[in-house]
Amino acid sequence: MLDYDFMRTAFAAAGVVAVVSGAVGYFLVLRGQTFAGHALAHVGFTGATGAFLVGVAPLWGLVLTTVAAGVGMGLMGERLAQRDVAIGLVLSLALGFGLLFLHFYTAFATQATALLFGNVLAVETGTVWTLAALGAVSLAALAAISRPLLFASVQPELAEAKGVSLRLYSVLFLAIVALATAECAQIVGVLLVFSLMVGPAATAQRVTSGVGTGILLSVALALAEAWIGIALAFFTDWPSSFWITALSAGAYLLAALPRPAWPRQASLLSHQALDQPAPSLTPRKR
Amino acid sequence: MSVIEFRDVHLALGGRPVLSGVDLNVGAREFVGVLGPNGAGKTTLMRAVLGLVPPSRGAIRVLGRPAARGNPAVGYMPQLRGAIASMRLSGWDFVAGVVDGHRLGLPFLGKAARAEVDRALDLVGARDLARRPLTETSGGERQRLLLAQALIGHPRLLLLDEPLISLDPHHQRAVVELARSLQGELGITVLFSAHELNPLLGALDRVLYLGRSQAALGTVDEVITGPVLSRLYGSAIDVVRVNGRIFVMSGHHDAERDDHRHDAPDGRCGSSGAHAHHA
Numbered sequence: 352m353l354d355y356d357f358m359r360t361a362f363a364a365a366g367v368v369a370v371v372s373g374a375v376g377y378f379l380v381l382r383g384q385t386f387a388g389h390a391l392a393h394v395g396f397t398g399a400t401g402a403f404l405v406g407v408a409p410l411w412g413l414v415l416t417t418v419a420a421g422v423g424m425g426l427m428g429e430r431l432a433q434r435d436v437a438i439g440l441v442l443s444l445a446l447g448f449g450l451l452f453l454h455f456y457t458a459f460a461t462q463a464t465a466l467l468f469g470n471v472l473a474v475e476t477g478t479v480w481t482l483a484a485l486g487a488v489s490l491a492a493l494a495a496i497s498r499p500l501l502f503a504s505v506q507p508e509l510a511e512a513k514g515v516s517l518r519l520y521s522v523l524f525l526a527i528v529a530l531a532t533a534e535c536a537q538i539v540g541v542l543l544v545f546s547l548m549v550g551p552a553a554t555a556q557r558v559t560s561g562v563g564t565g566i567l568l569s570v571a572l573a574l575a576e577a578w579i580g581i582a583l584a585f586f587t588d589w590p591s592s593f594w595i596t597a598l599s600a601g602a603y604l605l606a607a608l609p610r611p612a613w614p615r616q617a618s619l620l621s622h623q624a625l626d627q628p629a630p631s632l633t634p635r636k637r
Numbered sequence: 638m639s640v641i642e643f644r645d646v647h648l649a650l651g652g653r654p655v656l657s658g659v660d661l662n663v664g665a666r667e668f669v670g671v672l673g674p675n676g677a678g679k680t681t682l683m684r685a686v687l688g689l690v691p692p693s694r695g696a697i698r699v700l701g702r703p704a705a706r707g708n709p710a711v712g713y714m715p716q717l718r719g720a721i722a723s724m725r726l727s728g729w730d731f732v733a734g735v736v737d738g739h740r741l742g743l744p745f746l747g748k749a750a751r752a753e754v755d756r757a758l759d760l761v762g763a764r765d766l767a768r769r770p771l772t773e774t775s776g777g778e779r780q781r782l783l784l785a786q787a788l789i790g791h792p793r794l795l796l797l798d799e800p801l802i803s804l805d806p807h808h809q810r811a812v813v814e815l816a817r818s819l820q821g822e823l824g825i826t827v828l829f830s831a832h833e834l835n836p837l838l839g840a841l842d843r844v845l846y847l848g849r850s851q852a853a854l855g856t857v858d859e860v861i862t863g864p865v866l867s868r869l870y871g872s873a874i875d876v877v878r879v880n881g882r883i884f885v886m887s888g889h890h891d892a893e894r895d896d897h898r899h900d901a902p903d904g905r906c907g908s909s910g911a912h913a914h915h916a
């Protein structure tokens with residue numbers, strides 16, 4: 352399977368994108384902004400189809416419009432970024448415009464399908480480098496702001512009081528989400544961005560409640576789902592996006608199933624801890 | 638030196654006055670209960686002390702300096718929000734997110750920072766419950782985690798906004814006692830806002846009562862009187878004392894309770910004071 356150039360390219364592209372989506376998605380889910388991420392992808396569709404019209408590579412159309420929309424959403428603040436109706440309207444309007452652009456440029460019907468549902472097996476070698484560069488930018492930016500972003504996400508009022516600008520981090524984060532979304536759309540298409548951005552992160556947060564472990568697990572899941580999905584697509588000849596969405600949903604369902612045995616053990620352990628002599632002020636090994 | 642100093646402070650939100658011309662001084666190691674009907678400005682007053690609501694007139698000084706955002710010596714527990722209950726994050730990480738949270742970089746903590754988180758959790762007795770995700774904690778347990786967050790950074794002034802909301806009388810007492818003992822143990826100043834005076838009676842040094850853009854600060858005997866409260870409520874108020882409890886009555890109604898009835902979750906708050914209406 353790895354003898355084929357296009358397969359190697361596909362694995363590389365999906366690998367880059369999965370790492371970025373897994374990490375960015377963790378914060379997206381924690382902040383309860385998944386719908387905003389979904390909407391950004393749709394806005395990107397307009398950008399990509401618009402790019403066809405003017406003869407630019409669709410990836411740049413995607414990047415430009417998603418980042419612009421992300422910054423705009425962030426500037427409008429929490430009030431809008433979390434309002435479902437407004438986001439839903441923007442989302443459908445964006446898809447409508449995308450459709451209009453396609454109408455003017457009918458030759459690209461197959462391109463439209465690839466944009467909407469993704470086609471990782473058709474990614475060109477040069478694109479991988481672009482994806483890697485964009486991915487490095489988003490990951491570096493996320494790493495730089497992750498501490499105040501976490502603070503602003505879990506306890507906004509206190510963060511504000513401690514001098515963290517909620518709006519600044521909201522804007523920066525949504526710009527990072529926008530970049531990640533544009534990347535993600537290359538692999539699974541604008542309609543299925545949820546499967547790589549939200550699925551693995553939500554699954555990870557169901558399984559673990561630590562921040563570090565959660566991010567690592569989210570990245571690992573995204574990577575596994577993307578790669579296994581591509582391999583399955585190779586062997587079955589079904590679309591890779593189908594497999595990735597199926598794996599993403601399957602993993603979440605597995606994690607969400609009730610597990611009666613686990614919590615009981617955990618509470619037994621904590622009772623034992625309670626029986627021990629008075630707590631000391633020394634740090635606990637985590 | 639006073640810890641909080643208001644000089645002719647006017648606060649307004651969205652053009653509407655919340656406080657008009659308030660002067661007050663809160664000293665070191667004081668436990669002050671902040672009371673007043675819904676919308677009286679308890680939250681706004683705390684946010685002004687934090688530097689989040691700049692006064693439209695007058696000056697606020699905190700620990701000897703003008704009130705400004707980012708003062709590490711001020712701890713704050715915001716009025717509880719629902720969003721926390723749905724976060725899939727352990728209590729430990731919830732508290733840890735506050736340590737040096739304003740600094741850029743990765744959210745990984747060094748040894749000293751981890752020790753600080755554990756210390757704050759120990760102070761509120763939440764070390765064990767901090768292992769659980771927030772989704773699996775009760776309202777009272779989340780209050781304790783919020784209190785631990787407020788204690789991060791060794792504050793000298795603690796602003797606690799409605800820590801008793803949605804707690805039953807037993808847990809209310811536990812939280813008040815915890816806040817009072819922390820105040821004594823750490824030698825800090827505490828502002829504790831609440832819907833009702835009675836749960837705070839044993840712990841209070843002074844009361845700050847807000848109403849109709851005015852404020853009255855003093856001991857319970859100085860502030861909780863008919864004339865002072867009548868001025869703050871803008872209507873005739875009687876103060877009735879029964880078995881060491883104090884009821885603020887407007888005509889035949891308990892004014893404190895009536896004002897707050899609508900935001901008492903599932904009616905829990907209403908039961909214990911029902912007799913007051915027939916007093």
Ligand SMILES: Nc1ncnc2c1ncn2[C@@H]1O[C@H](COP(=O)(O)OP(=O)(O)OP(=O)(O)O)[C@@H](O)[C@H]1O
Nearest residue numbers: 650651653655673674675676677678679680681682
């Ligand atoms: N963002 C805002 N814009 C305009 N007015 C506001 C805003 N937030 C609050 N207010 C008003 O300011 C006043 C003070 O509100 P505040 O939240 O400080 O009251 P509170 O005493 O904390 O009330 P509660 O007991 O309900 O918590 C209220 O009349 C409220 O309607």
Ligand SMILES: [Mg+2]
Nearest residue numbers: 679680681716
């Ligand atoms: Mg309030």
